[in-house]
Amino acid sequence: MLEGRFREDLFFRLNVVPIVVPPLREREEDILLLAETFLRKYALENDSPVRSISKEARRFLLENPWRGNVRALENVIERAVVLCSNFELSLEDFPPLSKGLHGISPLPGALSEENIFQFGI
Numbered sequence: 593m594l595e596g597r598f599r600e601d602l603f604f605r606l607n608v609v610p611i612v613v614p615p616l617r618e619r620e621e622d623i624l625l626l627a628e629t630f631l632r633k634y635a636l637e638n639d640s641p642v643r644s645i646s647k648e649a650r651r652f653l654l655e656n657p658w659r660g661n662v663r664a665l666e667n668v669i670e671r672a673v674v675l676c677s678n679f680e681l682s683l684e685d686f687p688p689l690s691k692g693l694h695g696i697s698p699l700p701g702a703l704s705e706e707n708i709f710q711f712g713i
Contacts, residue, residue: 634674
């Protein structure tokens, strides 16, 4: 364990039925379903009026590679819901994004380095 290795006996006990879940970028049909689920969750938690996602914002969500998988999508939706004051999330509610080391990250100049983690990006 000190060497960073997983105990072999425990691995074989847990590996009875391996479940392989492809990355979110390979499951395009799940992106909007997850986004809408997160929208409802965070709208309720934050007493937000947001109830839907605009056509342009949906396209943006589908075109993003989501290298951070579901967590990255959830963080982006949560941020958008918290910042939106309308009934519908629009493209303007999402930060400018590009490919980054941990999935999505702000484009240069979009956010300062010190508050990148504040937004969960």
